[in-house]
Amino acid sequence: MSALAHVLEAHGLATVSLGIIREQIVNTAPPRGLYCDFPLGRPLGRPGDPEFQHRVLAQALGMIETATEPVVEEFPEAIREEGTILACPMPPRDDADAHPAVAEARGLRAAYERTMANHGERMGAFRVLTPDTVPDAIGVFAEIAGGANWREAGIPGIPARVAQDIRGYYEAAAVSLADHTPGAFEATRWFLHHTEAGRTLLAAREEMKAQGAKHPLWYFLVSEHVGLPK
Amino acid sequence: MSGDDMKQAAADLECPVFEDTVLAPSPPLSEATVAILTSASLHHPDQPDFGPADISFRVLDRERRDLVLGHWSQDVDQVGFGVDLNVVYPIDRLEELAAQGVIGKVSDVHLAYAGNQFDLAGVQLDSGPQGAKLLKDAGVDVVLLTPV
Numbered sequence: 346m347s348a349l350a351h352v353l354e355a356h357g358l359a360t361v362s363l364g365i366i367r368e369q370i371v372n373t374a375p376p377r378g379l380y381c382d383f384p385l386g387r388p389l390g391r392p393g394d395p396e397f398q399h400r401v402l403a404q405a406l407g408m409i410e411t412a413t414e415p416v417v418e419e420f421p422e423a424i425r426e427e428g429t430i431l432a433c434p435m436p437p438r439d440d441a442d443a444h445p446a447v448a449e450a451r452g453l454r455a456a457y458e459r460t461m462a463n464h465g466e467r468m469g470a471f472r473v474l475t476p477d478t479v480p481d482a483i484g485v486f487a488e489i490a491g492g493a494n495w496r497e498a499g500i501p502g503i504p505a506r507v508a509q510d511i512r513g514y515y516e517a518a519a520v521s522l523a524d525h526t527p528g529a530f531e532a533t534r535w536f537l538h539h540t541e542a543g544r545t546l547l548a549a550r551e552e553m554k555a556q557g558a559k560h561p562l563w564y565f566l567v568s569e570h571v572g573l574p575k
Numbered sequence: 576m577s578g579d580d581m582k583q584a585a586a587d588l589e590c591p592v593f594e595d596t597v598l599a600p601s602p603p604l605s606e607a608t609v610a611i612l613t614s615a616s617l618h619h620p621d622q623p624d625f626g627p628a629d630i631s632f633r634v635l636d637r638e639r640r641d642l643v644l645g646h647w648s649q650d651v652d653q654v655g656f657g658v659d660l661n662v663v664y665p666i667d668r669l670e671e672l673a674a675q676g677v678i679g680k681v682s683d684v685h686l687a688y689a690g691n692q693f694d695l696a697g698v699q700l701d702s703g704p705q706g707a708k709l710l711k712d713a714g715v716d717v718v719l720l721t722p723v
Contacts, residue, residue, distance in 0.1 A: 346614045346722045348695050349688065351593050352703035353612070353718050358710060359601035362720040366582050375720075376598050385582060386652030388721045389668075392659035398668050402719075406678070409604055409717055415596045460657070468657030471643055472624060503627075509649065516654050529652040568649035 347373035361405045363388045364417075376415050377408040382423035384529030390424055392526055397422075426528065431535035433522035443480075444487045446541035450480040450511075456518035469517040473502035474510040482507055483542050490548035495556055504553075505565035508546060512536055512567075515543070537567060602679070607716040609672075610682035611635075612706070614690030615656070615663050615723035616645035625689040630697040632706050635685040637666065644723075648691045651723050663723055682715045690722060 347370060350360040354376045361377040364370025365385055370378045381401060383390045389398040404420060436456065438448035457476055461469065470479050482501055486508075489495045500507055512533065519532040527535075537543035546566055553563035601607055616625045618633040625631075625645040635642065642664065644656050655662045666685070672678045686706045688698070710718060 346690060346720055348593075348698055349612060349614075349703050349706070350718075350720055351596065352699055353707050353710070353720075354597045354599045356704065356707035356711060357599045358707060358715060358718050359599045359607075360718045360720055363722060365722055372592075374593060374596060376596055384652055384655075385650055386723050387655040387662050388723065389662045389665050392655040392662040395661070395668060395671070398661055398665055399671070402665060402668055402672065405719060406604055406609070406672075406717070409601050409607070412598065415598065464658050465641065466620070467643055467660060468653045471620070472645070505647070505649070509647075512649070513653060517657060520654060520658060526658050527654050529655060532654050533652070565647075565649060570650050 347375040347378065350375040350378075359409050361408050363401070363405060371417055374415055374417070377412045378417035379405045379408065379420055380417055381420040382425070384424060384426040387424070387529055390422075424529075426530060428534070429528060429531055430538065431519055431523055431527050431531040433519055433524075433535065435522070435540075444484055444541075444545075446487055446545040447480045447484045449541045450483050450514070453515065453518040453522075456521040457514055459521040460517040464520065468513050470510040470514040472510050472513075473506045474514070476514060479511055479514045483511060483545060486511075486549040487545050489552050490545050492552065495549070495553045495558055495562075504562050508566040511542060511546065515540060533568070601716050604678050604717070605676055606679040608680040608682050608714050609669055609678045609717045609719060610710055610713070610715040611664055611666065611669070611685040611721060612710075612718050613664055613685075613687050613721045613723065615651075615687060615721070616647070616689040616691070617642045617664060617687040618645050619643075627691075628694060629689050630694050630702045631688075632702055633687045634709065635664075635687055637681055637683045637685065640666075646689065646691060646723055656723075663721060665719070665721070669719075678717075682710070682713055684709065684713050684715075686710065 362375040391397045436452045439451045440448045515536040516532040550566045
């Protein structure tokens with residue numbers, strides 16, 4: 346990010362860069378930088394809080410007029426991410442004969458659609474999968490978790506991208522199932538540790554590793570940092 | 576692990592060193608045209624998705640709010656952007672600042688790159704200058720850069 350700031354300034358554009366990781370914004374030394382101690386993925390801090398976002402912008406854009414030499418300031422309010430897990434009710438599964446993770450995904454479809462209707466299709470299953478194909482993709486990972494050869498199981502795309510869509514589908518559903526806007530990664534932890542699909546994905550990851558899949562193919566199925574139990 | 580652990584892991588990544596830092600001049604904010612440049616891999620649904628080592632950029636239309644997060648990293652929260660795009664791409668906040676006269680104008684075009692790649696030479700020598708020229712040609716004075 347800060348590399349681009351240097352490029353833009355060299356072309357005559359004044360810049361101010363927001364940075365969430367202190368060491369990175371300090372070490373790359375953008376012309377004007379504002380370090381914000383916020384969760385990754387939320388550089389303006391609080392979703393749905395225009396007043397807070399305006400405070401961030403006021404300090405950042407103010408540096409355009411006040412900075413006379415390269416500088417990194419710090420936003421005075423931090424948002425810490427404490428590792429909590431979202432609690433939300435699960436709808437009934439729709440098919441007792443299907444794999445539990447597949448039935449669970451089908452049961453979440455209504456909640457997913459409510460989120461799409463209320464917030465638009467900015468998150469969810471759109472990269473490789475569609476909402477219609479999420480249950481089948483989960484079924485593939487369930488077969489791998491059960492010992493099927495991962496190469497022959499039929500993962501419908503780059504495994505990490507497919508896993509992102511499954512995660513997105515669940516997190517989108519969680520937004521409508523929860524009674525508040527989830528904090529950063531709250532829904533991710535819920536997905537990985539409190540749902541059948543999350544447990545299936547983690548088990549498939551271990552099985553792919555055991556079968557000798559190349560590191561990136563199994564490693565990036567989930568975030569090592571967000572999701573794995575200590 | 577928590578998000579703080581994740582940020583600590585990212586803190587250890589090697590950062591490029593820039594010997595010379597230029598501060599470009601700007602008109603007063605109240606007269607400036609402001610654009611957003613985000614490294615969140617945002618794109619409109621009808622634009623190509625970002626590849627895993629994609630140094631190109633997408634041009635985002637000021638009027639459009641149909642955006643998806645194409646970032647490849649699983650270490651990024653997606654829900655915040657899902658419920659409020661302004662937490663990554665504060666386009667509505669800029670429109671409010673323009674209406675208040677705090678900034679002169681919101682640019683008609685904004686840019687999105689993919690932050691999760693390491694070909695910095697390509698960004699510095701190729702797609703970065705291309706994006707800078709596009710913004711200059713669009714009359715932009717000030718760029719707000721947002722990570723993800």
